[in-house]
Amino acid sequence: xxxxxxxxxxxxxxxxxxxxxxxxxxxxxxxxxxxxxxxxxxxxxxxxxxxxxxxxxxxxxxxxxxxxxxxxxxxxxxxxxxxxxxxxxxxxxxxxxxxxxxxxxxxxxxxx
Amino acid sequence: xxxxxxxxxxxxxxxxxxxxxxxxxxxxxxxxxxxxxxxxxxxxxxxxxxxxxxxxxxxxxxxxxxxxxxxxxxxxxxxxxxxxxxxxxxxxxxxxxxxxxxxxxxxxxxxxx
Numbered sequence: 556x557x558x559x560x561x562x563x564x565x566x567x568x569x570x571x572x573x574x575x576x577x578x579x580x581x582x583x584x585x586x587x588x589x590x591x592x593x594x595x596x597x598x599x600x601x602x603x604x605x606x607x608x609x610x611x612x613x614x615x616x617x618x619x620x621x622x623x624x625x626x627x628x629x630x631x632x633x634x635x636x637x638x639x640x641x642x643x644x645x646x647x648x649x650x651x652x653x654x655x656x657x658x659x660x661x662x663x664x665x666x667x
Numbered sequence: 668x669x670x671x672x673x674x675x676x677x678x679x680x681x682x683x684x685x686x687x688x689x690x691x692x693x694x695x696x697x698x699x700x701x702x703x704x705x706x707x708x709x710x711x712x713x714x715x716x717x718x719x720x721x722x723x724x725x726x727x728x729x730x731x732x733x734x735x736x737x738x739x740x741x742x743x744x745x746x747x748x749x750x751x752x753x754x755x756x757x758x759x760x761x762x763x764x765x766x767x768x769x770x771x772x773x774x775x776x777x778x779x780x
Contacts, residue, residue, distance in 0.1 A: 598671075599771045601770060655767065
């Protein structure tokens with residue numbers, strides 16, 4: 556079993572929809588949680604960073620961490636075609652950034 | 668402010684050839700990382716450098732070597748390329764190992780035939 560599981564999709568939604576992207580994990584020591592956006596043939600771009608549990612909001616993006624369920628989510632409101640990309644979750648225990656574990660990514664397409 | 672830059676963008680090698688992938692960052696970060704990205708596998712850490720003068724193995728170091736040339740530059744060398752090393756390689760950096768936000772370069776697409 557992988558430490559981090561992420562549905563690879565693809566996920567296709569109409570413009571303006573609310574998108575929910577999710578990851579589950581097995582390591583209860585994970586404390587640091589990130590979401591990256593990766594456009595086709597580009598490098599991952601840090602989108603959201605959360606420490607421990609709770610919610611974090613940045614514009615149209617909301618990250619949620621539920622440590623009791625070992626489940627993290629990224630919500631995109633009022634989705635735009637420019638949001639079409641692969642979204643990677645990443646997480647780590649407190650042992651240092653070299654221990655970051657990535658999900659395999661969910662490919663998202665927003666249709667105009 | 669270019670962030671993290673990588674050269675080359677693309678490379679095709681024959682089995683047994685060697686090459687060096689170059690990475691540089693201008694964010695004054697102490698820690699740097701090399702990852703490979705393969706379909707269905709996510710990003711996997713090859714080597715990292717906590718600070719100038721130090722390097723350590725990651726999850727998949729076999730077949731690779733690294734050099735932390737100075738604070739800005741971190742190179743990855745394939746001494747004898749194998750088809751299993753066909754992948755997309757990303758360099759990343761962070762302020763220190765205690766800061767978990769990593770910033771990635773644009774990647775190098777390597778094909779080994």
